[in-house]
Amino acid sequence: MKQIDSPKNDTIKEIIKLKQTKYQNRQQQYLLEGRHEISEAIQSKAPIQQLLVTETQILPYLKYAADFELIQISAQVSQHLSATKTNQGVFAVMQITDTALPKQLSGAWLLLDDLQDPGNVGTMVRTADAAGFAGVILGEKTVSIYNDKVLRAMQGSQFHLPIYKGNLTEAVAQCQQQGLSVFGTALDPQAKNYQTVTPLKDFGLVIGNEGNGVRPEILAQTDENLYIPILGKAESLNAGVAAGILMFYLHQ
Numbered sequence: 001m002k003q004i005d006s007p008k009n010d011t012i013k014e015i016i017k018l019k020q021t022k023y024q025n026r027q028q029q030y031l032l033e034g035r036h037e038i039s040e041a042i043q044s045k046a047p048i049q050q051l052l053v054t055e056t057q058i059l060p061y062l063k064y065a066a067d068f069e070l071i072q073i074s075a076q077v078s079q080h081l082s083a084t085k086t087n088q089g090v091f092a093v094m095q096i097t098d099t100a101l102p103k104q105l106s107g108a109w110l111l112l113d114d115l116q117d118p119g120n121v122g123t124m125v126r127t128a129d130a131a132g133f134a135g136v137i138l139g140e141k142t143v144s145i146y147n148d149k150v151l152r153a154m155q156g157s158q159f160h161l162p163i164y165k166g167n168l169t170e171a172v173a174q175c176q177q178q179g180l181s182v183f184g185t186a187l188d189p190q191a192k193n194y195q196t197v198t199p200l201k202d203f204g205l206v207i208g209n210e211g212n213g214v215r216p217e218i219l220a221q222t223d224e225n226l227y228i229p230i231l232g233k234a235e236s237l238n239a240g241v242a243a244g245i246l247m248f249y250l251h252q
Contacts, residue, residue, distance in 0.1 A: 001065060003072045004052075007080035011071075015052070015093055016081060021144055028096045030146035033082060038092050040156025047095035054078050054089030061090075083148040096146070101164045101171060105178050106202055107134025108251045113168055113218055114141040114209040115239065121145070122153020123240040124207065129157035131247040136161065139168040168206070172221045175204040182206065183250065184214045184222035185242065194226040194245070199252040207243045 004012060017023040018031040029049060032038060035057075041048060042064065050069045053061050058072055073081075078089045110128045115121050121143050128136050143150060145163055175182050182204040183197070206222060208214030219225055228242055237245075 001070055004077055005074040007077050012077055024146050030094050032092045032094050035088050035090050037156045038090050040159045044159035046159050048092050049095055050093040052091040057089040101166055109134055109204045110136045111168055111204055111206045112142045113139045113206055113214050116143055117210055118143050118147045118149035119153050120240040122150040124243045125154045126157040127244045129160045131251050136163045137171045138165045180204050181223045184219045184225040186219055186225040187227055191225040191227040194228055199250055201252045210239050
């Protein structure tokens with residue numbers, strides 16, 4: 001088993017680069033951190049390339065030494081790799097396995113249009129997982145799921161349901177062609193109170209940008225656009241909270 005004690009080690013230098021989108025795209029790899037997240041990856045048989053663990057944490061992972069490269073690292077290296085002030089000393093280099101959107105869609109799908117807040121995106125993916133959704137489709141301008149804050153917020157849910165990136169206009173059209181109703185979210189006179197909609201098994205739900213909402217061209221495509229009544233004095237709901245309310249209400 002390899003042991004690395006210095007943050008200046010060439011292997012560690014290359015792994016740290018995987019925090020950046022351009023290197024993730026170039027290497028088709030990303031860095032995952034945390035015991036729970038990596039446990040979910042192992043249980044889901046996700047493609048782990050390397051597992052890096054501190055001496056105090058390594059015992060439970062020794063049994064995986066035959067499955068992927070296991071590297072023991074120092075506490076100094078662990079702190080260097082971590083995206084947080086305190087860390088659990090467990091990291092994995094994961095292979096990116098992007099795939100095309102399935103030709104046939106069924107079930108409930110969450111479509112994210114230009115979402116920029118990593119915490120919101122990770123929370124929505126985790127909520128879609130909890131609500132029994134079939135998958136998530138990210139619009140081209142939505143923040144990457146390999147962003148470290150998105151990864152922390154997802155808490156391993158990316159290993160439970162498929163996540164695709166693509167053209168949302170085309171994704172909405174595909175849903176409709178295959179018999180899935182598509183709901184947008186909007187605050188306009190034409191939008192319907194979400195509570196007037198009958199829950200469904202097969203549908204698409206589009207959540208828009210935190211500040212600007214769903215793009216007008218997408219709203220023009222959807223079958224119906226929904227709103228959540230505000231009963232108090234708050235101007236609006238957080239996008240992640242709104243998505244959670246709608247996902248659990250709409251999905252039969």
